[in-house]
Amino acid sequence: xxxxxxxxxxxxxxxxxxxxxxxxxxxxxxxxxxxxxxxxxxxxxxxxxxxxxxxxxxxxxxxxx
Numbered sequence: 001x002x003x004x005x006x007x008x009x010x011x012x013x014x015x016x017x018x019x020x021x022x023x024x025x026x027x028x029x030x031x032x033x034x035x036x037x038x039x040x041x042x043x044x045x046x047x048x049x050x051x052x053x054x055x056x057x058x059x060x061x062x063x064x065x
């Protein structure tokens with residue numbers, strides 16, 4: 001689970017950066033901003049799932065609930 005998530009985030013980042021550059025060169029700055037925001041939302045949903053798993057593991061280790 002360690003390196004796979006880093007590679008997924010890097011892949012999304014590279015794809016979003018390429019799409020934004022392409023859209024900016026064609027004069028579609030508004031669509032480029034929406035693309036960047038969509039990439040950010042995709043990465044945040046991936047990270048939120050990992051944080052949820054982390055909190056569940058911490059709760060299990062310390063037997064909180």
